Amino acid sequence: MKKSLIALAALATAGFASAQSSVTVFGVVDTAFQRVSRDAVGSDVTTNRLAAGASKTSRLGFRGVEDLGNGLKANFWLEAGISSDDGAGGSTRIATNNQATPAAVGGAGQGLTFNRRATVGLSGGFGEIRIGRDSVVGLLTQESFDPFEANGVGSQRQVVYANVAAVSTSISSVRASNLIGYFSPNIAGFTADFGYALNENASNAGVTKDNGRLITARLNYTLGAFNAKVGGTQIDYNTGDYQEFTVGASYDFGIVKPALAFHSNKIKGVNKTDVIIASLTAPVGPGLIRAAYTRADQKQGGNNDGNIFAIGYIYNLSKRTQLYTTYAVSDNKNGSTLYQVGGSPGAAAANGRTNGLDIGVTHAF
Amino acid sequence: MKKSLIALAALATAGFASAQSSVTVFGVVDTAFQRVSRDAVGSDVTTNRLAAGASKTSRLGFRGVEDLGNGLKANFWLEAGISSDDGAGGSTRIATNNQATPAAVGGAGQGLTFNRRATVGLSGGFGEIRIGRDSVVGLLTQESFDPFEANGVGSQRQVVYANVAAVSTSISSVRASNLIGYFSPNIAGFTADFGYALNENASNAGVTKDNGRLITARLNYTLGAFNAKVGGTQIDYNTGDYQEFTVGASYDFGIVKPALAFHSNKIKGVNKTDVIIASLTAPVGPGLIRAAYTRADQKQGGNNDGNIFAIGYIYNLSKRTQLYTTYAVSDNKNGSTLYQVGGSPGAAAANGRTNGLDIGVTHAF
């Protein structure tokens, strides 16, 4: 305590400019009118709402970088998700994919919670080492092929993980706590990223010893307008270990940037789903068209197939502020009811359809 | 995700000064010694405590405005209430007047919660459109005639809404989530503000379909030292829709500014109360005297009448820092026990009296 206060005091006496230059407050407030509909017996069921983060996730964060000399830098990053439609914050008790929700209500996840990222890191010629709560690079690989960034009615994630989510909603979260991450420097166009999340169980915990252990890796290659990525993740659980991998590529022709990815996920002994994600973005006028089609084909543990198609336009009012709209439609096949557009319209009828519309504004600061 | 990070990176490279000029960190820390007493059989019961926000609500916020050119501006505002006496934060699960508290404990309202305001807006010659969690302009109309701003022992709100709160503590909150607001420009001294909060229920939800829908409006007129306001709000519930309106005026004579308002609220089929609020503020020395008298007269569903009188002084140490004291006394009539001063002294005896004293400091930043 005492030492820390002294350190801070020293920092303070260095002058305001210096003290404040070490922290950047940043964020996004993204709020949309959202209309989602689903099939129902007799007639469609529609819900209108305000939705947060339908284009970019609403968030507030604090970050900074310190130059330590000799090319070495220290950094920190604290980032919290916020529900800009109702002011609510995000909890780490939800969406932690490598540990179950704590039994104790009111324990972790309250107070000043940075559920999106809470890391300290050191970077230099060797790359970067970063520890804390962070994104899982292997799971991000899938998301990087979704032009809707897993947000709003157009979120391709809804279809990619529908079978997984039917078993457990926490598996496949793109974030993990207690993560040690390594990010390589760029070598001839290649970067390689690794992550290991500690399971934190006692060595005599028997079957639960490895519960929550997460291993992830991503390889990225860029040559001019061409980019390719491959990523994989394994998470150990008491029962039903989880595995996924994604491979895909994009090419930026300038007027249009198409991308294609193959993804597969499985909960061992429970289910396995293969997924194709095809997307494109195209700069048109003062904005960007984005479109994506994703098809999921369950290979094991059932035959719940489905797809989603989404198209939208982002209109740039400035570098920081955008208006946008997205329309999405999702269909079920082989009797499935699992697939739906983002925004939780509710389960469709068997082989049923859901659709959704977002009209919103994104403001970054 | 990816795009968002790119956008933020672009912002960051625009230089520190630019990045930081887009965010203002602001707040108030207001903490007081508070002594409240109530009638009890045999003797009075007194409680001494530290209280937060007894003059201005303690809060921390982040806000910014971006000039988009052509008179158009984008803005965001994230504001959280804080209990400066015990460090606790405010939850959106409490005090959301247009939806019931979610059943799931630990769901919404945790983490980095901005329970007072979470909005993104666009403003220009047409006025301002603002969406998210915000104040309800019709309910604010009542509060604007309370020189104690609904804070501390002198809060006139305690008497205005005593009958409503006896039925439901969430109705009559001055904030709502999922709110679309419009604020007009000033036209010949008039401004008009409207708000609509989406109920977000499925179209086949039967009786609960409209539950939580809120409509509110406020008209404001200023001519020199004269100001008049009228505001109304309707909230739909499964049972017992809520309605209120307020009309009032003030005149600033320079040495004293008296105000008078009439307010009426009702829960349909349950109760109805008419309220008179008379107040004055007067700059005296390096500060401000404030006084208010409010009388509530229940017209339907019972005959619980009562009143509150409060007087206090704010002493300005600077533009940002104030010392203050407030004394308040509240009486019940016709056998009522509902009316009391701010600070929850506990129910008075039938026809009983409560009183309270605040001595505190307000510091804005």
Added chain:
Amino acid sequence: MKKSLIALAALATAGFASAQSSVTVFGVVDTAFQRVSRDAVGSDVTTNRLAAGASKTSRLGFRGVEDLGNGLKANFWLEAGISSDDGAGGSTRIATNNQATPAAVGGAGQGLTFNRRATVGLSGGFGEIRIGRDSVVGLLTQESFDPFEANGVGSQRQVVYANVAAVSTSISSVRASNLIGYFSPNIAGFTADFGYALNENASNAGVTKDNGRLITARLNYTLGAFNAKVGGTQIDYNTGDYQEFTVGASYDFGIVKPALAFHSNKIKGVNKTDVIIASLTAPVGPGLIRAAYTRADQKQGGNNDGNIFAIGYIYNLSKRTQLYTTYAVSDNKNGSTLYQVGGSPGAAAANGRTNGLDIGVTHAF
């Protein structure tokens, strides 16, 4: 509400530089790899994890000072603990030593919570008066003799309060809510600090009337390289009032700074423990060696004796960034199982041993 907004608007129009100079955003992100082991029948049990704040507590805060003229200053300080390993925030519902946890789940302690400190203060020639949630100076006295600052595996606190914590984990928290604090100016090397936390119970609450009342004091004396401190705290509870005091001294020889303290705590009618804390710090190279030995001797209510020894090194990468490692070992005597190193390795076997290792990074901003 209205006045507050006006005040903020006035502040805002005073210009950005002025507005922002009133707030300093500060914090620490400290995350470590932590390995803790304990005796078990047959073999040792080991847990590996990421741990937050193993050297300095991870935190985020907002503070400012305003010069009021004539030597008078106003200040505010809002500081929240953060779990930098998993992003979780700290709750005020936990670790409030002068009131029991509220019965209502989801009440206080959620949202934007500043569990470490939430104060507003005035300072001048008379010293400083500070109110809100703050550290308890008498309890801090003990912590000031722990070179590991009650953090990580080397936390001496684990042994100092082991008997108290076996009865109640909230007693002996170094923070209290609703605290009125006075800090004297330096007079001939002496400073004296006092604190009183209001119990906030109704005057007719019978046996619970005084529940939660806390009185604390600390006297500090510095003469050149010599420093001595004495501090004491009393907390009233419905049953089992708590008392503790600490007296100790240090001398900074330049190459090494040894310190010695005696501490005693008791829950009246339940237990009493005497404690000796011996420590040293020594600047070596671009860093600091720290070592401490603490021995607890239960005098009443049992004979659970134990000790902890910890040694570590802090390596300064810069004024703001440090690498560190700590090793600690704790032993139990007379059949005790209560004593252990920081990081909760789990109860040792009777007379058993626990040990722990931290390797981490601290980054202040």
